[in-house]
Amino acid sequence: MNAEKKERMEKARAYKKVREQNKKVTVISLSILAAGLLLMTLNITILGVDIGYYLVVAGVTIFFVTSMSGLFAAGSINKRR
Numbered sequence: 001m002n003a004e005k006k007e008r009m010e011k012a013r014a015y016k017k018v019r020e021q022n023k024k025v026t027v028i029s030l031s032i033l034a035a036g037l038l039l040m041t042l043n044i045t046i047l048g049v050d051i052g053y054y055l056v057v058a059g060v061t062i063f064f065v066t067s068m069s070g071l072f073a074a075g076s077i078n079k080r081r
Contacts, residue, residue: 018073025066033059 036055044052 015073019070022066022070026063029059029062029066032062 032055036052036057036059039052039055040050041052043050
C-alpha cells in the first residue's frame, strides 16, 4: 500500500509539473494567435507575404499540441484507477 501511494504521489507531482508548463506555453500560444489575427485584420504583409496567416497556423498548432500533452498527462495519472 505504501509503495502504491508513493507511486500515485509521484504521478500527481509529474502531472502538476506538466500542467504548470502547459499554462506558460498556452499564454505564449495565445499571444502568437493574437498577433497573427491582428496582422491579418490590418492586412499587413512583409515582403508580399501575409505573415499573419502563418502566425495563426503556428499558434493553433502550438495550442493543439499543448492541449494534447495535457490530456496525455491526465490520462497517465488516471490509468490505474
